[in-house]
Amino acid sequence: MSTLLPTAKVKTDSRAIAVEVDMDSLHVTLADGRMVSAPLEWFPRLRDASPAQQAKWRFIGPGIGIHWEEIDEDISVRSLLVAEM
Template identity: 40%
Template sequence: MRPVRAWCADSEVHVALADGRVIATPLWWYPFLSKLNDNQLNDIELMYEGIWWTAVDEGISVKSMFLGVKAPGAKAPEKVA
């Protein structure tokens, strides 16, 4: 589950893995990212089993993305009717 590339687009965090898979999770799962601009969102450091945003000194593991683990305080956006 080693990440080789990561980016944020279309309200999602995307991670390409060494085995060729690409996974994505919603940005709202990670409230600590909510105040970052596009440049900061895409200033991502790859770790052996996760990714890290230097602007907020926070990161997520690839495993948590697979398991659907949201960060504390994550709330789904309200749907517009």
């Protein structure tokens, strides 16, 4: 007989609250504490942008995505979580 232990129900909040771009990756911190990273190879416009352009981003809505006006790039948080690119 197996005994199943109850699992805690964790509330997730997948709104972005912080963004960082380094030489190789895009890093997004979510409101629930998760950190999601993706290689810049997935986002050629962001990869090819200057560091100054990479740093000029804004949230889309309440953090459902990130927008870079100068390079016309939009990345949704959902696309980072699903990652079927």
